[in-house]
Amino acid sequence: PPLLELRGVTRSYRTGGWFAPRQERQVLRGVDLTVHEGGCTGVVGPSGAGKSTLCRIALGLEQPDGGMVRFMGRAWGRDVRHGLGKDRRHIQVVFQNSVNAVNPRLTVERIIGEPLENFTTLNRRQRRARAGELLEQVHLSPVLLDRLPHRLSGGQLQRVCIARALAPRPRLILLDEALSSLDMLVQARVLDLLTELRRATGTAYLFVTHDVRLVPLFCDEAAVLTEGRVAPVDMRTSGQARA
Numbered sequence: 001p002p003l004l005e006l007r008g009v010t011r012s013y014r015t016g017g018w019f020a021p022r023q024e025r026q027v028l029r030g031v032d033l034t035v036h037e038g039g040c041t042g043v044v045g046p047s048g049a050g051k052s053t054l055c056r057i058a059l060g061l062e063q064p065d066g067g068m069v070r071f072m073g074r075a076w077g078r079d080v081r082h083g084l085g086k087d088r089r090h091i092q093v094v095f096q097n098s099v100n101a102v103n104p105r106l107t108v109e110r111i112i113g114e115p116l117e118n119f120t121t122l123n124r125r126q127r128r129a130r131a132g133e134l135l136e137q138v139h140l141s142p143v144l145l146d147r148l149p150h151r152l153s154g155g156q157l158q159r160v161c162i163a164r165a166l167a168p169r170p171r172l173i174l175l176d177e178a179l180s181s182l183d184m185l186v187q188a189r190v191l192d193l194l195t196e197l198r199r200a201t202g203t204a205y206l207f208v209t210h211d212v213r214l215v216p217l218f219c220d221e222a223a224v225l226t227e228g229r230v231a232p233v234d235m236r237t238s239g240q241a242r243a
């Protein structure tokens, strides 16, 4: 069954103002997208295609102008945050630039512990223990629990952010260019990790990237987003293109 469903989603922004002429820019022009329970859907698109807008709408951070978004069988209300309520824990995100996405003053323990604090009743000691388990799950040593983010490599920090996303046991993880700032070798390792986690936990993924090569490696269905519209990708053809 569909876990996340977007139907005919539209979104415009008003641009211009003081000096430039005012105009309405339609960023999403009727987007249909489905992520199935435990599945992985890829969205590929060039820069400016509307990927970030799509991510914000999927996360419930922003509201579409038209169309419908359903998550876990429920339509999101006008106030998306309110509509989602406690289901928020079930959709977590990993961003491209984790250095900017984490608080530089928080240790790895607190970074991973944040969603546990927000979404579970675990006490401090239990959160530390769980954070240590999650580090092991992303193949990092629990020794890192007391480190600050600037003492980690890019690949380590990205793994920490994956651990944080896994922490509240979400049904869906949104990967927003999550591999894009890593060099190719690290990218391949993190992709292997994600594949392994997908098998172990049954978590579904929405994998958003500009890099078309990554999609057949991880996703079981995919769409191309250009100029605010989506077209399905034939995974067999894109697999052949890679070979």
Ligand code: ADP
Pocket (backbone or CB within 6 Å): 013, 014, 015, 027, 045, 046, 047, 048, 049, 050, 051, 052, 053, 054
């Ligand atoms: P992508 O992530 O694929 O690069 P974005 O969703 O960031 O695409 O942006 C798509 C288009 O929408 C861009 O032209 C961008 O300038 C515009 N846009 C995105 N967010 C806003 C906003 N909050 N206000 C005005 N324009 C925006």
Ligand code: ADP
Pocket (backbone or CB within 6 Å): 166, 167, 168, 169, 170, 200, 201, 203
């Ligand atoms: P339990 O609830 O007893 O840990 P599960 O079947 O839920 O058993 O999970 C098996 C293993 O996978 C455990 O180590 C658990 O921590 C981990 N796990 C399962 N689902 C998730 C998830 N969504 N995020 C992180 N870890 C998970």
